Amino acid sequence: MTGQMILANRLTDGRVVFLAADGRWVDDIAGGAVATAPGVASQLLATARVAESRNAVIEPCLIDIRQVAGHRQPVAWREAIRATGPTVRTDLPA
Amino acid sequence: MGLVRGGSLVPDPFTDASSLGELPAGVPLIISLEQWQVRRDELLARGQPLGLRLRSDQSPTRIADDLAHFAVVALEFPKYRDGRAYTHARILKERLGYTGEIRAVGDVLQEQLHFMQRCGFNSFDVVAPDAEQAWRTVAGDHTVWYQATGDGRPRALDRRHRR
Amino acid sequence: MYRYDEFDHTLVAERIATFRRQVQRRLSGDLTEDQFKPLRLMNGLYLQLHAYMLRVNIPYGCLSARQLRQLAYIARRYDRNFGHFTTRQNIQYNWIRLDETPDVLAALAEVEMNAMQSSGNCVRNITADQYAGRARDEVEDPRPWCELIRQWSILHPEFSYLPRKFKIAVSGAPVDRAAVKFHDVGLYLRRNADGVVGFEVIAGGGQGRLPYVGHTIRDWLPKEDLLSYLEAILRIYNLGGRRDNPQKARIKVQVNALGPDEFRRLVDEEWAQIRRSALLAVPRAEIERIAAYFADPAWEVLADDPVAVTRQRGVDPGFDDWYRANVVAHRTPGYAIVNLSLKAPGIAPGDLTADQMDKVADLADRFSIGELRVSHRQNLVFPDVRQGDLPALWQELRALSLATPNIGQLTDIIACPGLDFCSLANARAIPVAQDLSRHFGDAAVLQDVGELTINISGCMNACGHHHVGNIGILGVEKNGQEFYQLTLGGSSGEDASLGDRLGRSISAADVPPAIDAIVARYRALRLADERFLDTYRRVGIEPFKEAVYGARAREVA
Numbered sequence: 001m002t003g004q005m006i007l008a009n010r011l012t013d014g015r016v017v018f019l020a021a022d023g024r025w026v027d028d029i030a031g032g033a034v035a036t037a038p039g040v041a042s043q044l045l046a047t048a049r050v051a052e053s054r055n056a057v058i059e060p061c062l063i064d065i066r067q068v069a070g071h072r073q074p075v076a077w078r079e080a081i082r083a084t085g086p087t088v089r090t091d092l093p094a
Numbered sequence: 095m096g097l098v099r100g101g102s103l104v105p106d107p108f109t110d111a112s113s114l115g116e117l118p119a120g121v122p123l124i125i126s127l128e129q130w131q132v133r134r135d136e137l138l139a140r141g142q143p144l145g146l147r148l149r150s151d152q153s154p155t156r157i158a159d160d161l162a163h164f165a166v167v168a169l170e171f172p173k174y175r176d177g178r179a180y181t182h183a184r185i186l187k188e189r190l191g192y193t194g195e196i197r198a199v200g201d202v203l204q205e206q207l208h209f210m211q212r213c214g215f216n217s218f219d220v221v222a223p224d225a226e227q228a229w230r231t232v233a234g235d236h237t238v239w240y241q242a243t244g245d246g247r248p249r250a251l252d253r254r255h256r257r
Numbered sequence: 258m259y260r261y262d263e264f265d266h267t268l269v270a271e272r273i274a275t276f277r278r279q280v281q282r283r284l285s286g287d288l289t290e291d292q293f294k295p296l297r298l299m300n301g302l303y304l305q306l307h308a309y310m311l312r313v314n315i316p317y318g319c320l321s322a323r324q325l326r327q328l329a330y331i332a333r334r335y336d337r338n339f340g341h342f343t344t345r346q347n348i349q350y351n352w353i354r355l356d357e358t359p360d361v362l363a364a365l366a367e368v369e370m371n372a373m374q375s376s377g378n379c380v381r382n383i384t385a386d387q388y389a390g391r392a393r394d395e396v397e398d399p400r401p402w403c404e405l406i407r408q409w410s411i412l413h414p415e416f417s418y419l420p421r422k423f424k425i426a427v428s429g430a431p432v433d434r435a436a437v438k439f440h441d442v443g444l445y446l447r448r449n450a451d452g453v454v455g456f457e458v459i460a461g462g463g464q465g466r467l468p469y470v471g472h473t474i475r476d477w478l479p480k481e482d483l484l485s486y487l488e489a490i491l492r493i494y495n496l497g498g499r500r501d502n503p504q505k506a507r508i509k510v511q512v513n514a515l516g517p518d519e520f521r522r523l524v525d526e527e528w529a530q531i532r533r534s535a536l537l538a539v540p541r542a543e544i545e546r547i548a549a550y551f552a553d554p555a556w557e558v559l560a561d562d563p564v565a566v567t568r569q570r571g572v573d574p575g576f577d578d579w580y581r582a583n584v585v586a587h588r589t590p591g592y593a594i595v596n597l598s599l600k601a602p603g604i605a606p607g608d609l610t611a612d613q614m615d616k617v618a619d620l621a622d623r624f625s626i627g628e629l630r631v632s633h634r635q636n637l638v639f640p641d642v643r644q645g646d647l648p649a650l651w652q653e654l655r656a657l658s659l660a661t662p663n664i665g666q667l668t669d670i671i672a673c674p675g676l677d678f679c680s681l682a683n684a685r686a687i688p689v690a691q692d693l694s695r696h697f698g699d700a701a702v703l704q705d706v707g708e709l710t711i712n713i714s715g716c717m718n719a720c721g722h723h724h725v726g727n728i729g730i731l732g733v734e735k736n737g738q739e740f741y742q743l744t745l746g747g748s749s750g751e752d753a754s755l756g757d758r759l760g761r762s763i764s765a766a767d768v769p770p771a772i773d774a775i776v777a778r779y780r781a782l783r784l785a786d787e788r789f790l791d792t793y794r795r796v797g798i799e800p801f802k803e804a805v806y807g808a809r810a811r812e813v814a
């Protein structure tokens with residue numbers, strides 16, 4: 001399944017977050033809302049822009065995702081790294 | 095919005111005509127360098143106080159000999175990031191000896207007021223909704239400076255070695 | 258080391274108070290991100306891929322054990338237990354919360370550190386030779402002058418909104434360890450014909466998308482004129498630097514567009530106006546006050562090459578390797594400068610964990626009079642080690658994985674954070690460095706190859722100094738995939754040069770074999786103990802092209 005999600009940085013701590021269906025922002029890509037139908041993506045983006053104007057998040061953007069081995073993964077490599085964290089220093093606690 | 099001078103909101107007697115083709119009659123005007131160059135005699139004949147507005151790419155050294163005609167020199171910040179007017183203000187005051195009003199116009203934000211003041215600006219056309227409040231907020235931010243400017247405030251090093 | 262007095266403390270405290278208010282206004286929604294961004298940047302806070310990143314200044318690379326302990330505390334309390342040392346003598350924390358940033362800045366201020374102007378279009382951290390004050394080849398200690406420049410540059414009312422950032426580096430030695438010629442302004446302390454020490458002034462150097470070696474715009478400047486001359490340069494730049502295109506806004510573009518002679522003429526014209534200005538005069542008492550902080554410590558009277566060390570070198574090849582690669586001559590008999598390599602195999606270059614920081618701080622107290630340095634090659638330095646202590650220190654450093662004998666060698670790799678952290682990156686840099694450091698783990702090979710620098714950047718901004726690596730590696734993106742462009746022949750030293758592009762970019766997996774091929778070709782071509790750079794300069798790029806791309810090199814390049 002491919003689709004689109006909203007990714008942003010949370011204002012208070014800068015952490016990467018995803019927009020969920022109920023309008024909350026969640027840390028885990030698995031909890032975010034996925035737009036598969038046309039029109040839904042722009043609704044999500046509109047919700048995100050409101051959150052941005054209310055200073056909850058910074059620079060929300062619509063990203064393409066796909067399923068890889070049963071998990072959602074951003075198609076673009078840069079966003080994939082943002083979604084899962086650095087590929088280095090995995091020795092240190094989150 | 096509003097003009098802050100000496101820490102308070104003050105009325106502005108000048109009309110900024112620097113981008114107007116028709117010059118309003120009977121009021122003190124702020125004009126552009128181009129207007130001054132073309133209409134100098136006409137402007138002087140008005141008998142009204144004059145102000146000059148300079149863009150950030152126009153150095154005040156270009157009008158060094160005419161400064162006596164201007165009660166105000168308004169230096170423009172087209173964007174707050176364009177810091178040329180800080181240098182222009184210092185040259186105007188410290189090198190050309192201009193003692194009139196040096197006004198900051200354009201993208202004049204609260205956070206820049208302190209630096210502007212230190213460079214010789216003494217009036218501020220502040221963008222904030224409550225200009226006076228903006229001024230008050232930042233007025234006490236700094237009491238120590240590493241640099242000397244024409245404002246006469248002592249540097250940290252001057253205070254260190256003052257016995 | 259310089260110590261803050263009441264004025265320095267007040268200035269920093271006031272700055273933090275202002276920023277605390279600005280953060281509050283941001284959190285409450287009074288400021289939009291657009292309005293807030295320049296304010297946080299002026300205080301060193303970036304928003305990166307995963308979180309906010311705070312860049313902290315280590316002025317001219319000098320750090321005390323006490324400060325390092327505080328950096329460890331910050332890493333533990335506010336971040337994820339590590340910090341990353343950069344090519345500009347900064348340390349970066351990758352996971353700082355916005356709402357805690359004022360507290361972090363306050364914690365830094367407790368130990369006389371700050372993050373002011375570590376970003377933004379202003380004068381950045383002043384950098385210097387990491388061996389300053391200790392090197393045998395030094396003309397004069399640059400640190401007092403660095404501190405003078407630091408103070409002059411901080412919150413400068415006229416120069417806080419320059420066309421672009423402005424980096425200054427100072428070296429007191431003719432051998433350049435600070436990449437002086439690749440700074441907006443670079444200064445070398447030099448003697449003139451009469452034997453008087455002054456500054457050679459270089460302007461317009463830089464890396465990034467448009468790399469340039471700087472031009473000497475003044476052969477010799479009297480020391481007392483330093484600030485007025487710098488002010489003249491900054492003024493000419495502030496007025497004449499381009500503001501229409503950020504890519505072309507650095508002073509290097511202005512200097513090279515005008516030509517160094519015309520730029521010099523403009524600076525001299527301005528300088529003539531302000532040279533005698535009381536506003537820029539620095540009383541001798543202030544220079545002496547600052548210099549006193551850098552007075553020599555009370556070194557013991559010791560002899561060079563104590564027997565214990567010579568004996569240990571003879572019987573312990575591991576110690577001998579380390580001694581030859583990481584220990585540098587000190588100007589005082591019986592002492593040594595020791596490099597701590599942050600480039601152990603498989604480690605992200607420049608990273609140090611909080612535990613390592615604490616232990617290094619303890620070792621600095623025990624072995625180096627409580628002081629250390631940070632180098633632009635992302636290593637640490639103990640400046641004042643008694644030679645007799647070297648075997649014991651080596652043991653301790655080995656236990657911390659900080660004794661890899663590779664300073665200035667193939668695996669002493671510079672790498673920027675790249676796409677693992679940086680929002681501007683095109684490709685990752687750290688994993689490439691990790692691969693290479695594992696690949697070339699053999700000490701015998703390293704030693705045989707000798708001096709050879711590899712520098713890796715994750716994009717054209719060149720924070721990893723790829724243009725000036727003997728081998729440079731630049732991450733590029735092609736169709737959503739990471740590729741790497743190699744350059745050869747760069748040098749950041751006094752014999753400065755920019756690397757030449759080798760050929761088409763290659764995949765990450767092809768990087769280690771390509772470096773293998775380059776190194777093998779060098780070993781085959783070198784004369785006697787010729788360095789890689791000298792061999793390259795003698796034979797040119799073709800043999801290396803062929804080594805990497807095969808006989809078809811010319812067609813595919």
Ligand code: SF4
Pocket residue numbers: 673674675676679680681682683714715716717718719720721
């Ligand atoms: S070189 Fe590019 S990727 Fe590396 S730190 Fe600088 S901006 Fe980021």
